[in-house]
Amino acid sequence: MSAFITEFWQVLAEMSPYLLLGFLFAGMLSVWVPANLIERHLGGYGWWPVLKASLLGIPLPICSCGVIPVAASLKKHGASRGATTSFLLSTPQTGVDSIFVTLSLLGPLYAIYRPVAALITGVVGGVIVDAVDRTDNNGSQVKEVCTDACCNPENQDSALKRIWEYGFITLPRDIGKTLLVGLLIAALISAIVPEGFIPESLSGIWAMLAMLVLSIPMYVCATGSVPVAAALIATGFSPGAALVFLVAGPATNAAAITTIWKILGPRATITYLAVVAAGAFGGGLALNALFSATSLPVMQHGMFMLPAWINHASAILLLALLAYVLWPRRAKEITVETKDDEQLLVLDVKGMNCQHCVKSVQTALSGQAGVSNVQVDLGAAQAYVTGRGFQVDELISAVSSAGFTAKPKD
Numbered sequence: 001m002s003a004f005i006t007e008f009w010q011v012l013a014e015m016s017p018y019l020l021l022g023f024l025f026a027g028m029l030s031v032w033v034p035a036n037l038i039e040r041h042l043g044g045y046g047w048w049p050v051l052k053a054s055l056l057g058i059p060l061p062i063c064s065c066g067v068i069p070v071a072a073s074l075k076k077h078g079a080s081r082g083a084t085t086s087f088l089l090s091t092p093q094t095g096v097d098s099i100f101v102t103l104s105l106l107g108p109l110y111a112i113y114r115p116v117a118a119l120i121t122g123v124v125g126g127v128i129v130d131a132v133d134r135t136d137n138n139g140s141q142v143k144e145v146c147t148d149a150c151c152n153p154e155n156q157d158s159a160l161k162r163i164w165e166y167g168f169i170t171l172p173r174d175i176g177k178t179l180l181v182g183l184l185i186a187a188l189i190s191a192i193v194p195e196g197f198i199p200e201s202l203s204g205i206w207a208m209l210a211m212l213v214l215s216i217p218m219y220v221c222a223t224g225s226v227p228v229a230a231a232l233i234a235t236g237f238s239p240g241a242a243l244v245f246l247v248a249g250p251a252t253n254a255a256a257i258t259t260i261w262k263i264l265g266p267r268a269t270i271t272y273l274a275v276v277a278a279g280a281f282g283g284g285l286a287l288n289a290l291f292s293a294t295s296l297p298v299m300q301h302g303m304f305m306l307p308a309w310i311n312h313a314s315a316i317l318l319l320a321l322l323a324y325v326l327w328p329r330r331a332k333e334i335t336v337e338t339k340d341d342e343q344l345l346v347l348d349v350k351g352m353n354c355q356h357c358v359k360s361v362q363t364a365l366s367g368q369a370g371v372s373n374v375q376v377d378l379g380a381a382q383a384y385v386t387g388r389g390f391q392v393d394e395l396i397s398a399v400s401s402a403g404f405t406a407k408p409k410d
Contacts, residue, residue: 008187009315011105011227016314017306018104019223020321022097026061027167029096031159047127053083054122057091058115061098061171062356063178063221067091068256068403070356071263081268086126088260089275092250093118097171098222102246105230109296110243113287117247121279128275129268173325174354175221180322182224186231193235207241208284212277215248222250239291239298240284247280263403342372345392347383349376351404364402368394382409 053074062070067088075084094102094115103111157165220228229242252273261269291298349361358376361383365374370390376383383406385395392408399406 003191004187007190008183011186011190011230012183012318013308013311013315015101015104015227016318017310018100019097020314020318022061022095022100022223023167023171024163025059025096025100025167026171027163027165029059029061030166031162046130047123049080049083050086050126050130051123053079053086053126054090054119057087057089057122058094058118059096059099060091061095061175061222062091063175063250063354067356068260068263068351070360071260071403075263080130081264082126082128082130084126084264085129085268085272086122088272089125089251089279090118090122092222093121093247094222094250097175098226098250101223101226105226106233107297109290110239110246113283113290114243114246117243117279117283120283121247121251121275124279125272125275129264129271132267132271168321169325170355172321174356175223176322176326178219178221178224180224182220182226182228186227189228189231189235204238204241204288205285207237208244208281211241211244212248212280215245215280216252216273216276217254218249219253220249222246225249233298238284238288240286240288243287244280244284247283248276251276251280262400342386342388343390345385345390345395346409347385347395347399347406348409349381349383349399349404349406352376352378352381354378357404360402361399361404361406364398365395368398371395 057067070091071084071088074087075081079087099111099115102114225246229246232245233239233242257269257273260272264272290296347365352358352361355378358378362374362376365371365383365385368390370387371385372387374383374385383399396406
């Protein structure tokens with residue numbers, strides 16, 4: 001037990017300063033790179049929108065569940081299937097927060113190689129989807145008229161407040177649980193399995209294939225996957241096998257795959273999975289070859305060690321932050337006020353996992369004719385809609401277009 005606690009604290013202390021810095025940069029990105037700015041640049045076919053989608057997706061700290069509603073919004077606002085697929089591929093694999101954590105635990109080579117791998121898989125996947133699936137159902141690229149709140153932002157809060165709320169409240173709440181799970185798994189592996197336990201004969205292609213099969217259906221965020229990958233390398237797994245986990249784990253999960261199927265169709269979904277598998281496996285083989293050719297140490301995190309007191313203070317601060325945002329609180333009762341001639345509709349919404357999802361559902365419903373107010377309860381998985389003359393079928397269709405399922409509450 002003492003070994004487990006020691007390993008947990010060691011990994012936590014080493015990554016905490018970089019993760020807190022990553023949260024800060026993520027908050028800045030949320031203010032400086034709004035969603036409607038992204039959407040304006042991703043319309044049309046060809047390699048240029050696909051490349052821009054992949055480049056824009058790399059620094060954004062959005063996980064594989066949160067990227068689905070964002071991608072659905074991109075598609076709705078005129079992005080091609082190729083650009084949407086490229087964004088779906090590159091965004092969850094990495095983010096500014098996970099890049100800092102990768103630098104702290106695995107070293108600069110991984111911190112550079114991982115975003116490059118995300119960029120390549122995004123571009124390749126997007127180009128292939130545009131090549132094999134160039135039309136929507138009516139034979140042309142469709143762009144709906146944007147009536148959503150995202151096109152008319154009215155947030156009057158200061159930039160500092162928005163940076164704080166997203167970087168140190170919303171984002172830690174969204175990834176905190178999977179991050180802690182990743183740390184616990186990494187500590188358990190390090191405490192139980194001795195360093196170098198896995199022989200080289202079991203750490204090559206077969207280990208990479210096993211990681212691929214394991215990673216595709218499971219959910220792990222880009223940041224939470226890093227300590228697990230570091231623990232796998234320490235036990236003897238090859239850098240390539242760890243990279244397969246870093247690529248395929250964050251980019252896929254069973255729920256995301258079914259939603260992508262609904263948003264983009266079967267051909268794009270099959271292409272998506274094929275590109276993730278090929279990109280992870282090919283990137284792993286290339287990384288193994290790079291290490292073999294250069295004789296570089298597998299992990300170079302020691303060169304970025306900070307003073308011990310900074311690491312420990314950051315670890316305490318991070319745990320306090322996670323405790324604050326994750327501690328169960330009594331849910332606020334949503335009070336819905338309606339005027340005499342207004343109607344109230346309560347929808348059961350499935351598929352919401354984070355605040356990105358909540359905002360996407362709220363935006364989708366708010367843009368519908370006749371809707372005056374929308375409140376979304378993540379814990380209860382419900383949306384409360386008030387207004388005059390709205391059509392229930394249109395509301396359900398709007399939620400579906402955003403990547404979720406909804407039905408009137410029984």
